[in-house]
Amino acid sequence: MEEEELIFQAKRNDQKAFQVLFDLNWEYLYNYQLKRIGNSQIAEEISIQTFTKAFDRLDSFDSKFTFKTWLITISKNLHVDQLRREKSQKKILSDPIDDSNTLQIIDSMPSPEEGMISDQNLDKLLITIKSLKKEYRKILQLRFFEDYSYKKISLELKQPLNTIKVKILRAKRLLAEKLGKNE
Secondary structure (H helix, E strand, O other): OOHHHHHHHHHOOOHHHHHHHHHHHHHHHHHHHHHHHOOHHHHHHHHHHHHHHHHHOHHHOOOOOOHHHHHHHHHHHHHHHHHHHHHHHHHHHHOOOOOOOOOOOOOOOOOHHHHHHHHHHHHHHHHHHHOOOHHHHHHHHHHHHOOOOHHHHHHHHOOOHHHHHHHHHHHHHHHHHHHHHHO
């Protein structure tokens, strides 16, 4: 199947087409980021985020360009955004704080109100997770409630490791969106 047909099918939420596009482009994108950044962990993270963003916004893909070029553009933008966030966090951390008038109270035990709020938030989280597709529920359960590694989830679900990483990122994004709408 040609790239154009794969993109057409992926726009119709065909998971196999998503997988083929991912498999065809993963190594290229990851190697590009690795050469650019020089850190395999960050390159992998940005590559995963790139595919997630690309698949979420596949309708905006312009067929005048190649899919790889579009992925590279997305990944560059994600990396620039990450660098900006890091720079602003460093600035915040490096700003001097006058704490001469600040009193710190450290209490290791939450108040009854904090405990109740925490329980309510957990209930809300669990209800929201249950509203996700079965596949995303399962993957989140394995990752966050059973503390499985990515590799162990890959073996458990008999899916490639990179697919698992993308699915976890997508599930987390969907969960965050749904939690944001419920507030």
